[in-house]
Amino acid sequence: MINVERFLQEHMVPLAALVLALVTIAPYLIYEKLRSKKVRGQIAEARETGMSEPVTIHPKVNRAICIGSGACVKACPEKTVLGMVEHKSMTICSSQCVGHGACARSCPVGAIELVFGSEKRGVDIPEVYPNFETNVRRLFIAGELGGMGLIKNSVLQGQQAVEYIKEDLRANPYRKLDNVHDLVIVGAGPAGLAATLQAKKLRLKSITVEREEEVGGAILSYPRAKVVMTSPVDIPLYGKMSKREISKENLMALFKEIVIKTRLKIYVNEGVVSATSRGGVFVVKTSKRELECRYLLLCVGRRGTPRKLGVPGEASSKVMYRLLEPERFGYCKALVVGGGDSAVEAAMALADQEGTRVTLSYRGKAFTRIKRQNREKLEKAEREKKLKILLQTNVTQIFEKSVRLSRGEETADLPNDYVFVFAGGQPPNEFLKKVGVNIETKYGSR
Ligand SMILES: Cc1cc2nc3c(=O)[nH]c(=O)nc-3n(C[C@H](O)[C@H](O)[C@H](O)COP(=O)(O)OP(=O)(O)OC[C@H]3O[C@@H](n4cnc5c(N)ncnc54)[C@H](O)[C@@H]3O)c2cc1C
Numbered sequence: 322m323i324n325v326e327r328f329l330q331e332h333m334v335p336l337a338a339l340v341l342a343l344v345t346i347a348p349y350l351i352y353e354k355l356r357s358k359k360v361r362g363q364i365a366e367a368r369e370t371g372m373s374e375p376v377t378i379h380p381k382v383n384r385a386i387c388i389g390s391g392a393c394v395k396a397c398p399e400k401t402v403l404g405m406v407e408h409k410s411m412t413i414c415s416s417q418c419v420g421h422g423a424c425a426r427s428c429p430v431g432a433i434e435l436v437f438g439s440e441k442r443g444v445d446i447p448e449v450y451p452n453f454e455t456n457v458r459r460l461f462i463a464g465e466l467g468g469m470g471l472i473k474n475s476v477l478q479g480q481q482a483v484e485y486i487k488e489d490l491r492a493n494p495y496r497k498l499d500n501v502h503d504l505v506i507v508g509a510g511p512a513g514l515a516a517t518l519q520a521k522k523l524r525l526k527s528i529t530v531e532r533e534e535e536v537g538g539a540i541l542s543y544p545r546a547k548v549v550m551t552s553p554v555d556i557p558l559y560g561k562m563s564k565r566e567i568s569k570e571n572l573m574a575l576f577k578e579i580v581i582k583t584r585l586k587i588y589v590n591e592g593v594v595s596a597t598s599r600g601g602v603f604v605v606k607t608s609k610r611e612l613e614c615r616y617l618l619l620c621v622g623r624r625g626t627p628r629k630l631g632v633p634g635e636a637s638s639k640v641m642y643r644l645l646e647p648e649r650f651g652y653c654k655a656l657v658v659g660g661g662d663s664a665v666e667a668a669m670a671l672a673d674q675e676g677t678r679v680t681l682s683y684r685g686k687a688f689t690r691i692k693r694q695n696r697e698k699l700e701k702a703e704r705e706k707k708l709k710i711l712l713q714t715n716v717t718q719i720f721e722k723s724v725r726l727s728r729g730e731e732t733a734d735l736p737n738d739y740v741f742v743f744a745g746g747q748p749p750n751e752f753l754k755k756v757g758v759n760i761e762t763k764y765g766s767r
């Protein structure tokens with residue numbers, strides 16, 4: 322017979338240690354198990370909706386090296402890109418990565434590398450030399466188009482590219498041609514803005530065209546009040562932009578202030594349609610005119626041109642390809658076209674405006690490519706009759722006061738004031754290929 326009292330007396334210390342260990346470790350193990358389960362579910366959902374495939378740069382985790390510190394997950398400000406599964410980091414939604422590189426920098430053992438594309442989805446990157454020139458002589462690329470995103474990098478690259486151009490210009494035999502610009506800069510996002518300032522500082526005869534009505538590039542389409550993470554950077558002719566975190570709205574205001582203070586001239590609402598090289602001079606066709614220049618600097622980013630519907634009436638000013646200020650569209654009839662997150666988010670933002678009647682038209686059978694939260698919100702909005710969803714429909718014609726939709730053989734005209742099209746973008750590769758720039762497709766490499 323075991324003497325319980327004696328047994329307890331003799332084994333009190335190891336038993337207490339065991340109980341203490343169980344009490345402290347068990348919650349951690351349970352937490353780990355639940356966390357892994359949750360992240361696995363998110364990964365499965367991302368695969369199902371196509372969000373797991375990268376748009377461009379994204380983190381590749383070497384799980385053989387990963388020690389499970391979780392530093393990358395904490396460092397990443399885009400909360401759905403990385404997660405922990407069984408004490409190791411894994412990518413969830415590679416498509417949501419914006420390329421900060423904070424994850425790779427935070428990893429204590431170097432288990433994360435930022436790469437372009439994946440085995441399944443290749444990403445086209447133009448061939449750019451360290452001085453930002455491409456294989457086409459005197460054609461330069463700066464900013465995200467060259468593969469390296471982020472505001473700070475784009476600002477630095479824009480100014481550095483112009484410095485190289487100024488250097489090269491000194492030895493250029495065509496520099497004495499009249500009526501020819503030294504440089505045409507295409508795009509006024511962070512790279513184009515910094516390049517334009519640097520060109521002014523270095524007194525180049527240069528001109529900048531931007532197809533949108535405002536300066537700012539990709540930042541214009543960030544979600545409202547987004548906290549933008551960046552690092553201090555010098556802006557030519559302006560000084561240091563020292564903030565590490567700034568709201569989208571304040572950053573846009575800062576860009577406007579820079580343009581005003583430096584008296585910068587940027588030709589907005591003027592997109593470049595084509596460029597050809599003729600006798601050492603580029604002929605650049607914009608939506609408004611033809612420009613000649615010795616050097617061409619493309620700062621057009623990677624978002625590409627919004628895909629059009631290609632239907633009669635689309636040229637009308639009531640047709641738009643993004644929604645910046647939903648509150649401008651109260652008391653109207655709006656049609657949103659598309660089946661992705663942007664279309665769904667725009668439709669819901671419009672539906673929140675007082676007096677606005679929103680219809681969401683999508684050619685597919687269901688919204689299979691959107692985030693779970695958006696799907697839930699959309700279903701709720703439809704149940705509450707805040708908007709109307711028309712699946713398997715196509716826009717066939719746009720009129721001044723209505724829009725024609727078809728489903729198979731049937732057609733119907735809906736009263737309409739505005740059409741918002743979210744049909745994805747055509748990457749700028751076609752433009753690059755036509756000017757002769759070499760493009761390499763990357764499948765999960767640098
Ligand atoms: C949702 C989201 C969040 C992000 N968050 C951050 C963040 O927190 N911190 C950070 O550092 N970075 C962030 N980024 C990345 C950052 O916005 C980009 O890396 C940066 O804007 C790239 O600058 P860019 O000047 O190269 O290109 P863009 O900003 O894309 O600008 C390109 C410009 O060229 C114009 N253009 C294109 N084609 C033509 C044409 N044919 N003719 C005339 N003009 C043309 C476009 O209209 C645009 O204005 C984020 C990106 C996204 C999408």
Ligand code: SF4
Pocket residue numbers: 379380396397398399402403417418419420421422423424425435
């Ligand atoms: S690069 Fe930036 S956005 Fe992408 S995973 Fe790393 S920290 Fe997140």
